[in-house]
Amino acid sequence: MRGNPEVVVIGAGFGGLGVALSLRRAGFERFTVLERAADVGGVWRDNTYPGAACDVPSSLYSYSFSPNLSWPRRYAAQPDILAYLRRNADAVRDRIRFGADVVAAAFEDGRWRVELAGGEVVEADVLVSAVGQLNRPSAPDLPGLGAFAGPVFHSARWRHDVDLRGKRVAVVGTGASAAQFVPRIQPLAGHLTVFQRTAPHVLPKPDAALKGRARPFTSKLARRGVWLACEAFTWLLTAGRASRALVGGLAAAHRWVRVRDRALRSRLRPGTPVGCKRVLFSNDWYPALTAANARVVSERITEVTAHGLRTADGREHPADVLIWGTGFDVADFRLPMRVTGGDGRDLAAVWGGRPRAHLGLTVPGFPNFFLVYGPNTNLGGSSIVTMIEAQCRYVVAAVRRLAETGAPVQVRPEVADEFDSEMRSRLAGGVWSGCSSWYRADDGSVTTNWPGSTREYLRRTARLEGVR
Secondary structure (H helix, E strand, C coil), rough: CCCCCCCCCCCHHHHHHHHHHHHHHHCCCCCCECCCCCCCCHHHHHCCCCEECCCCCCCCCCCCCCCCCCCCECCCHHHHHHHHHHHHHHHCCCEEEEEEEEEEEEEECCCEEEEEECCEEEEEEEEEEECCCCCCCCCCCCCCCHHHCEEEEEHCCCCCCCCCCEEEEEEEEHHHHHHHHHHHCCCCCCCCEEECCCCCEECCCCCCCCCCCCHHHHHHHHHHHHHHHHHHHHHHHHHHHHHHHHHHHHHHHHHHHHHCCHHHHCCCCCCCCCCCCCCCCCCCCCHHHCCCHHHHHHHCCCECCCEEEEEEECCCCEEEHHHHHCEEEECCCCCCCCECCCCEEEEEHHHCCCCCCCCCCCCCCCEEECCCCCCCCCCCCHHHHHHHHHHHHHHHHHHHHHHHHCCCCCHHEEEHHHHHHHHHHHHCHHHHHHHCCEEEEECCCCEECCCCCEEEEHHHHHHHHEEE
């Protein structure tokens, strides 16, 4: 259609709000954001565990067109990030429908028919899925779990009604979330047991309180500096073994300074190559694990009992509360709704367990359909907001082309295939294929991460190339 296309955006986190704000800034007003929850924020709304914060400096973990000049810390905490998103949402709140749970979407007769729970259908010319990657908490299905007598919850669904003071608390997992909440609950717990499958590489976090209100020029300068630093860190992770050895050496030095007990330090030594799992930034992770009331268990968990967890050595570790710090199901990229293309094919069936999209944005056979934070757009060393903004600009360019020509926008199959081959080639044998992690699909391919710099991604998404 020509003129002013109608756009439906699914999700009101960083991605969905970014698309909505970008459309309005570009002069497009016929858009609706469908959010199944009662508030905006996505992962920053859902993850309210103690210590939740960003591991990217706030100046870069924000929209470039909407800087926050009053961040209280260099690395913003969850309440501050959520408040920032709510303030930005005010500019498009008239276009957000809360409590709108999308269950299916199909491209029929040149339009997208979006079905909500309850049967209502919303139609649009363009459909944008901005449901993100970190929305399905992962927890191991251990024998006997149903017999555990105490509270059990995931860090992404934190039970604030559970009082941990004086309790025997068992935490399963040593990833990014655990590295933030464990130091906060350790002083409260009577005894804390952390079950570790693989020890993470941990670097010091250069955090600090920020005083007063920054000037716009200073804010832009800080953002540029942080971006360059993140680009450099990404290069260190992806350039080769020598550069990764430097990162590993820094992490080892941090561990040696923070953990003086030789046996515990050995237990906390990572057994995987640096970078193949997420590198963590924390100043209080090791102090929490070396506290008198804390213990790290590396033996494999075999079952959950009524009053604890049993490990492969036969020992039962008593616990009153069980907390999963086990991250999210990401690699198969299951969308929370069924998406059917113009030829009647289901997107999940097209992917067949290995999600792929040209530039992480478009899939052949699915006209006027775009993914934000789609396959192969996650990062190991920089701000995902940089990637999201590039995708927002791409979506706006596609909507503009649709408005000008009336012709559906979709990537050519051969272009998508060539891009997929490039991703598989560049990621095979790279840093993220070196161990089992949430970055990898069942067939071993890396389906989440972008293999290059954000500079490269910004350049490649700057034009609508390869579409028809």
